[in-house]
Amino acid sequence: MSDDEDIPNLVPIENEREGDKVPITVITGFLGSGKTTLLNYILTEQHGRRIAVILNEFGEGSAIEKSMSVGQSGELFEEWLELRNGCLCCSVKDVGVKAIENLMKKKGKFDYILLETTGLADPGPIASMFWLDDELCSDIYLDGIITVTDAKYCLQHLKEVKPDNVINECIRQIALADVIILNKTDLVDEVSLSELKNEIKIINSMSTLIETQYSKIDVGVILNLNAYGTNCPDTLTISTGESHIDPLVTTATFETGGYINIEKLESFFNDLLWEKNYKDSSGNIIEIYRMKGVFSVRGDGKRHIVQAVHEIFDRSRTSDWEEGEEKINRIIFIGRNIDRTILKNSFLSCISD
Numbered sequence: 001m002s003d004d005e006d007i008p009n010l011v012p013i014e015n016e017r018e019g020d021k022v023p024i025t026v027i028t029g030f031l032g033s034g035k036t037t038l039l040n041y042i043l044t045e046q047h048g049r050r051i052a053v054i055l056n057e058f059g060e061g062s063a064i065e066k067s068m069s070v071g072q073s074g075e076l077f078e079e080w081l082e083l084r085n086g087c088l089c090c091s092v093k094d095v096g097v098k099a100i101e102n103l104m105k106k107k108g109k110f111d112y113i114l115l116e117t118t119g120l121a122d123p124g125p126i127a128s129m130f131w132l133d134d135e136l137c138s139d140i141y142l143d144g145i146i147t148v149t150d151a152k153y154c155l156q157h158l159k160e161v162k163p164d165n166v167i168n169e170c171i172r173q174i175a176l177a178d179v180i181i182l183n184k185t186d187l188v189d190e191v192s193l194s195e196l197k198n199e200i201k202i203i204n205s206m207s208t209l210i211e212t213q214y215s216k217i218d219v220g221v222i223l224n225l226n227a228y229g230t231n232c233p234d235t236l237t238i239s240t241g242e243s244h245i246d247p248l249v250t251t252a253t254f255e256t257g258g259y260i261n262i263e264k265l266e267s268f269f270n271d272l273l274w275e276k277n278y279k280d281s282s283g284n285i286i287e288i289y290r291m292k293g294v295f296s297v298r299g300d301g302k303r304h305i306v307q308a309v310h311e312i313f314d315r316s317r318t319s320d321w322e323e324g325e326e327k328i329n330r331i332i333f334i335g336r337n338i339d340r341t342i343l344k345n346s347f348l349s350c351i352s353d
């Protein structure tokens, strides 16, 4: 990045991807949870880096153009994006990506992009937009999704029932998160905090949960996650807690030895994610929001990783299994109407000894 030389005190970026692609972290969270406080904190901590902050705002009506406020090293300027459907997360897939790439052509490449969504945004379509483009030779790649929650009101938001059995935004934001920041812990007692943590883990036990006050956090823990890259899901904590609210969205994890049959696995995912042929024991469609798995293929010394966000999935051959390391097949599903027996049996049918 030639611009680096002009910026004093630039902290070296540890970018795990090859080339000089720019990571983008999506920051979601309910109104007033502490997203802006987090952004300001990151900018202060990362002073000297060229960090672009994009605010993805919903407007009233059907405006053709939406503004994108971009902050760089404390300096704020505004760009206009031409988005056909008016809002970044509802627009045609690569429009938002192109807009950011154009911006970088004009303003010079950023080191990092933080995209803050409004409180009611569903991170699923946004993740799909930036993740998919990684393969289309884009200048940017999705690093991860951070969801900021308000320790005082989160449980209340989780319980909100929407018409037509629609899953509320708070649950969606937690289900899709790679990191969940449990902010405003100063406003609750230990018992309420532990109840909330339990409920969050039941929805999404794949994420890292971090408690904060005024969103003060070790920035190194939330940036450069490479959550949509080749990181293996090996830091998984499996929740065994009982939910006190109806857990509409939950995590299920399965692990076994043996070897995966890739054709069978892909056919299972096609049926589950695309065709939506899988139903729970009550006849409801099993809806997967997020899935991640690591697999062992007979005769291959490398791990195979599969990731999915809603119906999009991707498989890659990644790092070597270590000498003497036990090769496993582990899969994590986060979604609605998760039927453990059905998913487990289908997963096991893709394994041979």
Ligand SMILES: Nc1nc2c(ncn2[C@@H]2O[C@H](COP(=O)(O)OP(=O)(O)OP(=O)(O)O)[C@@H](O)[C@H]2O)c(=O)[nH]1
Pocket: 029, 030, 031, 032, 033, 034, 035, 036, 037, 038, 118, 119, 183, 184, 185, 186, 187, 212, 213, 214, 215
């Ligand atoms: N007590 C307490 N207040 C906090 C904490 N973090 C943030 N706040 C305050 O909560 C309010 C909302 O914080 P913001 O960072 O603006 O939240 P936001 O998610 O960006 O909110 P919107 O802009 O409405 O989406 C501000 O007045 C913050 O100062 C915290 O940990 N404890």
